[in-house]
Amino acid sequence: xxxxxxxxxxxxxxxxxITSEDGRRxxxxxxxxxxxxxxxxKVLDKAVVNFKERxxxxxxxxxxxxxxxxxxxxxxxxxxxxxxKANFDAYNLERDFQHLVWIPKxxxxxxxxxxxxxxxxVRQITEELYEELHTGVRCDYIxxxxxxxxxx
Numbered sequence: 001x002x003x004x005x006x007x008x009x010x011x012x013x014x015x016x017x018i019t020s021e022d023g024r025r026x027x028x029x030x031x032x033x034x035x036x037x038x039x040x041x042k043v044l045d046k047a048v049v050n051f052k053e054r055x056x057x058x059x060x061x062x063x064x065x066x067x068x069x070x071x072x073x074x075x076x077x078x079x080x081x082x083x084x085k086a087n088f089d090a091y092n093l094e095r096d097f098q099h100l101v102w103i104p105k106x107x108x109x110x111x112x113x114x115x116x117x118x119x120x121x122v123r124q125i126t127e128e129l130y131e132e133l134h135t136g137v138r139c140d141y142i143x144x145x146x147x148x149x150x151x152x
Contacts, residue, residue, distance in 0.1 A: 003038040020044055026051040065119060068112035070145040075100055082108070084143040088125060092135040099125050101142060118144055 009025070010017040016033055019025045026047025032039055039047075076083040083100040090097065101121045103113050122139045129137040141147075 002041045003034070004041055004044050005036075005038050006033070006044070007037070008033075018044075018047070024048045064146070065115040068109050068114055069118065069147070071103075071108075071111045071113060071143060072145055073143045074111075075143070080105055086122070086125065086142040087140040088129055088137050089140045090129065090133050090135050090137050093133065096140070097129060097137075101125070113144060115146075118142065118147065 004020050006018040006020050008016045009019055011030070015027050015029055017025065017027050018033070018039065024044065026044065027050070028039060028043060028047045032043050071082065071084055073084065074082045075085045081102045081104050083102045086099045086101045088097045088099060089095075101118075103117065103121075107113060107117055122142065126137050126139060139147075
């Protein structure tokens with residue numbers, strides 16, 4: 001089995017971020033690194049693939065959070081804010097909860113809201129419901145475009 005020499009860039013309690021001599025990077029468990037700073041080719045290849053996939057997912061999530069998403073339906077409106085409907089599922093109880101998510105008009109561009117704000121509000125409501133119900137809660141629906149890919 002071929003072994004490849006690597007350098008450790010970062011370490012945690014359980015893992016190392018390694019870089020091979022040809023510049024390929026990836027996270028591995030500490031136990032996979034030999035004392036001579038080598039790993040098997042198979043381990044390195046898998047670590048590189050996983051690292052690239054995680055980087056791509058992170059970049060996509062960051063792009064989603066930084067971009068604006070069109071509001072599909074305004075449920076209520078005041079002088080300073082609009083509200084959209086959201087549905088939360090307490091999946092262990094098999095119950096749904098309807099909430100209004102209020103969005104300050106100062107954040108809107110036309111009728112579009114930044115993704116980071118939607119993520120923030122969904123997390124906040126999810127945490128509040130969890131504290132109240134002591135069971136798993138997730139957002140099923142929010143009346144904002146592209147929230148089926150919501151990263152929170």
